[in-house]
Amino acid sequence: MVKILNRKKLVPNIHMIEISAPDVVEKCQPGQFVMLMPDKKGERIPLSLADWDKDKGSITCVFMAVGTSTQKLTRLNQGDEIPVCVGPLGKPAEIDKFGTVLCAAGCYGIGAIYPIARALKKAGNTVMTLIDAKAKYLIYWEDRFKKISEKYFVSARDGFYDCKDYIPKVLKDVLEENPIDRVVSIGCTYLMYTCSEATKHLNIDTYVNLNPLMVDGTGMCGACRLRVGKGTKFACVDGPEFDGHEVDWNELFYRRKSYFDDEIRSMCYWERTKKQRK
Amino acid sequence: MGEDKKKLSPELKEVLKKAFNEEWRKELRKSISAKERMKLSRQNMPEREPFERNKDFEEVNLGLDQEKAVKEAQRCLDCANPQCVMGCPVGIDIPSFIKLIEKRKFLESAQKIKETNALPAVCGRVCPQETQCEELCNLNKATGSPVAIGNLERFVSDYEREQGKVHIPKLPASTGRKVAVIGSGPGGLTVAGELARKGHQVTVFEALHVPGGVLAYGIPEFRLPNYILDAEVSYLKNLGVEFRMNFVVGMIRSIQDLKKEGYEAIYIGTGAGLPNFMGLPGENLIGIYSANEYLTRVNLMRADLFPEYDTPVFLGKKAVVLGGGNVAMDSVRTAQRLGADEATIVYRRSRKEMPARVEEVHHAEQEGIQFHFLTNPVRYISDEHNRVKAMECIQMELGEPDSSGRRRPIPIKGSEFIMEVDLVVVSIGNSPNPLIGKVTPGLEIGKWGNVEVHWDTMATSLDGVYAGGDIVRGGATVILAMGDARVAAREMHQYLSS
Ligand SMILES: Cc1cc2nc3c(=O)[nH]c(=O)nc-3n(C[C@H](O)[C@H](O)[C@H](O)COP(=O)(O)OP(=O)(O)OC[C@H]3O[C@@H](n4cnc5c(N)ncnc54)[C@H](O)[C@@H]3O)c2cc1C
Ligand SMILES: Cc1cc2nc3c(=O)[nH]c(=O)nc-3n(C[C@H](O)[C@H](O)[C@H](O)COP(=O)(O)OP(=O)(O)OC[C@H]3O[C@@H](n4cnc5c(N)ncnc54)[C@H](O)[C@@H]3O)c2cc1C
Ligand code: SF4
Ligand code: SF4
Ligand code: FES
Numbered sequence: 001m002v003k004i005l006n007r008k009k010l011v012p013n014i015h016m017i018e019i020s021a022p023d024v025v026e027k028c029q030p031g032q033f034v035m036l037m038p039d040k041k042g043e044r045i046p047l048s049l050a051d052w053d054k055d056k057g058s059i060t061c062v063f064m065a066v067g068t069s070t071q072k073l074t075r076l077n078q079g080d081e082i083p084v085c086v087g088p089l090g091k092p093a094e095i096d097k098f099g100t101v102l103c104a105a106g107c108y109g110i111g112a113i114y115p116i117a118r119a120l121k122k123a124g125n126t127v128m129t130l131i132d133a134k135a136k137y138l139i140y141w142e143d144r145f146k147k148i149s150e151k152y153f154v155s156a157r158d159g160f161y162d163c164k165d166y167i168p169k170v171l172k173d174v175l176e177e178n179p180i181d182r183v184v185s186i187g188c189t190y191l192m193y194t195c196s197e198a199t200k201h202l203n204i205d206t207y208v209n210l211n212p213l214m215v216d217g218t219g220m221c222g223a224c225r226l227r228v229g230k231g232t233k234f235a236c237v238d239g240p241e242f243d244g245h246e247v248d249w250n251e252l253f254y255r256r257k258s259y260f261d262d263e264i265r266s267m268c269y270w271e272r273t274k275k276q277r278k
Numbered sequence: 279m280g281e282d283k284k285k286l287s288p289e290l291k292e293v294l295k296k297a298f299n300e301e302w303r304k305e306l307r308k309s310i311s312a313k314e315r316m317k318l319s320r321q322n323m324p325e326r327e328p329f330e331r332n333k334d335f336e337e338v339n340l341g342l343d344q345e346k347a348v349k350e351a352q353r354c355l356d357c358a359n360p361q362c363v364m365g366c367p368v369g370i371d372i373p374s375f376i377k378l379i380e381k382r383k384f385l386e387s388a389q390k391i392k393e394t395n396a397l398p399a400v401c402g403r404v405c406p407q408e409t410q411c412e413e414l415c416n417l418n419k420a421t422g423s424p425v426a427i428g429n430l431e432r433f434v435s436d437y438e439r440e441q442g443k444v445h446i447p448k449l450p451a452s453t454g455r456k457v458a459v460i461g462s463g464p465g466g467l468t469v470a471g472e473l474a475r476k477g478h479q480v481t482v483f484e485a486l487h488v489p490g491g492v493l494a495y496g497i498p499e500f501r502l503p504n505y506i507l508d509a510e511v512s513y514l515k516n517l518g519v520e521f522r523m524n525f526v527v528g529m530i531r532s533i534q535d536l537k538k539e540g541y542e543a544i545y546i547g548t549g550a551g552l553p554n555f556m557g558l559p560g561e562n563l564i565g566i567y568s569a570n571e572y573l574t575r576v577n578l579m580r581a582d583l584f585p586e587y588d589t590p591v592f593l594g595k596k597a598v599v600l601g602g603g604n605v606a607m608d609s610v611r612t613a614q615r616l617g618a619d620e621a622t623i624v625y626r627r628s629r630k631e632m633p634a635r636v637e638e639v640h641h642a643e644q645e646g647i648q649f650h651f652l653t654n655p656v657r658y659i660s661d662e663h664n665r666v667k668a669m670e671c672i673q674m675e676l677g678e679p680d681s682s683g684r685r686r687p688i689p690i691k692g693s694e695f696i697m698e699v700d701l702v703v704v705s706i707g708n709s710p711n712p713l714i715g716k717v718t719p720g721l722e723i724g725k726w727g728n729v730e731v732h733w734d735t736m737a738t739s740l741d742g743v744y745a746g747g748d749i750v751r752g753g754a755t756v757i758l759a760m761g762d763a764r765v766a767a768r769e770m771h772q773y774l775s776s
Contacts, residue, residue: 023530037487043579043588044487068588084487086524215579215589218485218526219713220551221571225562232555232562237713251562254664258564262590269585 001081002036005058007073010140014064014108015074016050022057024049024087030115031093031209031241034059035217037084038072044084045069046214046236048112048186059087062111062140068266089217093241094207095119099126099181100150102174104195106132106167109187110141112209116184121148130155130174132167132191151178167191171198180204185244189252196244206244210235212255226252290369297374298358306377307356320423321350328644332614335499335582338641339403342426344382347433351379354425357416362427365414367761368395368468372411372427379430388438389445391431395760396471396514397464399439399506400493402432405757406635439509446516450477455774458483458541460527460714463491465747465759466547467514472767473543474517478774481541482519485526488578491549492748493756495578496570498608500615501638528713533721533743543742543770546729547763550708550748556600560658561704565592565666569605569705576612594701597621598669600655601705602632603753607642609703614645618701621647626654626674626687652676652687656694658702669697710749726752736766744770 006018024034033048047061065074076082093116101120105113110131121127129149133139133156146152155170174180175198183206185195192208199206212235215223219237226235227248233239286294297303324340325331331338342350354376362372370391378387391398405411407428418424438444455478459466462484470480488494490507515521527533527548536544553568555561567575572591575581581591597613599606602625614621623642625632628651632639643649652674659668673693676685715723722730722739729745731738736746746762748754 023525027530041580041587084524086485086487086526088529089526215571215574216486218551219711220553221574222553222555222568223571225555227562232557251664254564255562258665259590262584266585266588266590270588 001083002085004076004078004080004082005056006078007076009074010062010111011138014062014111014138014140016060016062016111017073017076018058018060019082019085020057021059021085021087024059024085025052025054025057028052028059028088029092030095030119032088032090033217033240034061034085034087035089035214036082036086038069038076038082040083042072042083043069044215044217046089046211046217046240048108048209048240049088050111050114052115060111062108064108067263068270071267071270086217090236090240091238093119093184093209095123097124098205100128100179101125101182101184102128102130102178102180103145103149104130104132104167104171104183104185104187104191106187106191107138109185109191109209110139110145113184113186114141114144116186117145118148120184126150128174128178128180129153130167130171132156132170132187168194168198171195175199175202175204183207183244185209189249189256192244193247193249193253196247196249200245207241208244208247209240210242210247210252211240212252213258226255286364286369290363290371294360294363294371294373297371298356302381303356303377306380310352312355315353315355316417316421318349318353320353320426321346321429323426323429325641328641328646331500332611332645335615337503338500341436342429342433344384344437347379347430348382350426350430351376353417354380355417359416361414361416361419362411362425365411367410367757368764370394370411370431375434376425376427376430379434384434384437385441385443385445388434391434392445392447394764396468397510397756397760398431399435400464400502400510401757401760402428402430402435403502403506404493404497406755408636410757439506444509444513444516446513447475449475449517452479453477453774455479455543456481456539456541457770457774458536458544459547460533460545461485461491461547461549461747461749462489462511462521463547463549463747463759464493464756465549465763466491466545467510468760468763469545469547469746469767469770470519471514471517472764473770474514474519476771478771480519482521483525483527483531484521484523486578487523489521489523491547495574496605496608498573498577498612500611501608526713528717533714533718533740537742543773544744545763545766545770546714546738546743546745546749547747547759548711548714548749549759550751550753551711552709552727553704554707554709555704556655556706558655558657560660560666563658563660563666564664565594565700566658566702566704567592569599569601569609569703570708572609572703573605573612576616582616591616592701593617594699595619596699597701597703598624598697598699599703599705600624601707602627602634603705603707604634604638605708605753606703606705607634607638609705610647611642611645613701613703614647622650623647624650624653624655624671624697626652627684628652628676631684650697654687654689655702659696666699666702669699669702670694671697708748708753710752714749728752734765735769736762737769742773
């Protein structure tokens with residue numbers, strides 16, 4: 001069993017969870033993920049590493065509560081245990097000296113991109129950050145990003161920031177006004193797709209951390225397969241970072257939705273039975 | 279890939295001869311003449327009614343009872359030259375365990391098997407006996423109906439477990455030497471058992487959260503119930519084997535790290551877990567699974583019990599499984615049990631070339647599975663939600679034999695036709711797991727991605743590192759993996775002792 005050291009809500013619907021995982025910490029690198037199971041009857045789900053503490057032997061993930069597994073995670077507290085947390089899995093993000101890198105993130109991706117942004121900064125890049133959120137109150141870890149970013153942008157729809165536009169517009173302006181050599185993007189599929197589309201005609205290298213459904217996370221099942229360029233790739237071992245200009249987005253959108261009805265059934269079942277269980 | 283070891287070692291010959299000459303064996307042989315024994319007919323394994331069992335995941339075979347087992351044991355001629363043993367990759371002293379059954383010494387019989395096979399309840403269920411021990415049985419040559427060695431093996435090991443009298447052998451004093459076993463498939467479990475019994479300190483590292491490899495995530499409950507595997511694993515725990523689950527060697531620790539941590543001998547038993555696809559247009563449509571994913575969702579994650587368990591699986595109405603091996607049979611029978619109106623095998627060669635075990639094909643047919651032979655898919659057709667709704671197939675004919683000795687299927691021009699489907703399971707084989715090969719400098723990898731070994735010792739190109747089973751052979755069998763494991767364990771013990 002794996003111990004939960006901390007779990008707290010960062011903003012509505014998005015939580016961070018800190019897990020004691022000394023085996024994971026030793027080798028983990030930015031861009032990698034873990035597979036975890038919230039309880040014995042749960043699913044194995046992938047979560048990106050948002051931070052880690054070598055001395056404490058702990059890792060931190062940020063997750064959005066969207067379905068049964070993530071809802072179950074929101075109910076965990078310090079001292080609780082979960083049966084499975086395995087990792088680090090997947091290839092690390094490519095970290096090199098690229099010049100100026102724009103890190104564009106939304107929802108859970110704000111957490112997931114943080115170690116990549118930090119490593120890029122450390123590797124000598126000029127880091128710029130673009131956070132996408134519906135409204136100010138959904139933004140977290142702002143101070144962390146401000147510390148490592150040369151420039152910090154937000155695209156939000158609530159008028160608090162000086163922008164009323166959705167990410168495509170803000171991104172376009174950012175790309176026009178700044179000498180960006182590379183874009184890295186993590187968040188919902190739509191955000192990653194939008195970023196990739198925006199940079200395509202500008203020929204700016206754009207890398208995305210894809211989030212297809214997974215089962216084992218070790219390359220054994222092919223659940224996470226998707227078309228990238230000419231071939232089919234397994235996101236858990238060939239990725240999760242891929243060239244955004246090569247991804248077959250349409251396929252990914254559909255594959256991610258493939259169990260929609262079941263997910264709702266699962267949620268309803270859990271809602272109905274959780275009281276008896278706890 | 280692979281090599282069959284159909285030779286008896288001098289030591290084994292000696293063991294067999296000694297047992298053969300024991301007084302009680304002589305008497306037992308005399309008690310019924312060989313002629314009489316040959317007249318007895320083979321005891322059938324009782325099984326559940328096909329149309330009852332094809333709706334649930336309970337075991338299909340029910341096992342022999344004591345009377346049937348003793349009767350079957352009487353058929354064994356207790357040959358001076360027991361050919362059967364040559365067919366068993368782990369070299370079980372088959373006549374001894376069978377004669378102990380005839381004497382009704384069931385517990386002793388179970389222990390006899392465990393001297394060389396740590397997983398008898400598994401092997402008794404899934405070994406392809408008809409092409410291993412039973413094929414070579416002298417009675418098979420004489421009458422065409424071999425002794426039911428596998429069924430007897432299953433009987434005694436079930437008996438032992440059900441009596442709750444599992445015998446834990448006395449262990450020698452600890453040698454203090456650390457051994458790492460990577461992968462908890464049948465190969466890894468065998469190495470672990472053998473070396474623990476020699477007093478070494480064994481740790482099994484497993485990537486998944488349940489031990490057993492294919493036995494756990496692949497082979498369905500109706501052929502190999504989980505509690506059987508659990509019992510075999512807890513036997514190993516009782517021998518002092520430590521299991522580290524959720525531990526992916528290559529990601530969490532490298533082989534070099536394990537060596538640094540004091541593991542002197544290492545066994546790689548990571549299996550053939552990489553599913554092959556055909557590369558057809560539309561293969562990534564929703565509703566198309568690899569057999570690994572499909573079976574893992576059901577066997578490991580219990581999607582059959584969704585929504586009590588959280589992992590879902592598509593329940594096809596028109597389910598098609600591509601392939602002709604054991605994996606394909608397991609998948610198609612699973613689809614039927616999950617409620618498919620039609621569950622069909624599509625196989626590009628003819629019935630004769632199917633690699634699946636005869637018993638499995640027979641069971642599938644009884645249960646109402648349909649077979650489309652000499653048929654191959656060409657592309658998949660999707661509905662408006664990117665979900666598979668049909669499959670274009672082409673008819674095949676058989677040409678000259680290929681390198682595997684089977685006749686090569688050739689497409690017949692113009693024979694394309696459309697088949698409606700809503701669930702496809704691609705079951706055309708698995709390749710060796712590439713991870714460890716990729717991250718271990720100096721480990722020699724063959725052209726199929728397999729780890730290269732010296733077949734007499736199962737030693738890899740790295741000192742102290744051994745390998746066996748599917749990672750070396752590609753998709754093979756449980757018992758071949760265990761045979762490799764025994765050779766490796768013997769060598770690893772020597773390596774540790776020198
Ligand atoms: C490599 C990798 C890393 C990931 N890292 C993270 C991470 O750090 N934090 C995180 O929250 N998620 C992450 N995800 C996604 C995460 O695995 C899923 O959110 C999770 O499996 C959902 O499980 P569930 O049972 O709660 O929801 P389900 O019941 O499986 O899904 C409910 C519905 O929500 C949709 N959905 C699921 N996830 C998301 C999402 N992230 N955004 C928008 N809609 C979604 C689904 O398509 C589905 O329709 C990652 C995925 C991958 C492949
Ligand atoms: C559905 C199905 C049905 C079958 N039916 C039969 C049958 O009836 N009879 C028969 O004889 N054979 C059958 N087989 C074949 C048989 O199961 C295999 O040949 C056998 O299991 C191989 O054993 P193994 O020890 O080499 O590895 P596996 O059983 O493949 O186990 C390998 C284990 O290693 C783990 N692993 C992989 N990589 C790592 C890593 N890096 N770190 C840690 N752990 C790792 C895997 O998770 C897995 O648990 C079947 C196979 C399948 C898939
Ligand atoms: S282990 Fe398999 S091959 Fe060996 S005797 Fe038993 S059934 Fe036959
Ligand atoms: S060859 Fe057949 S008859 Fe002879 S000892 Fe073996 S099982 Fe018995
Ligand atoms: S999740 Fe199974 S292969 Fe990637």
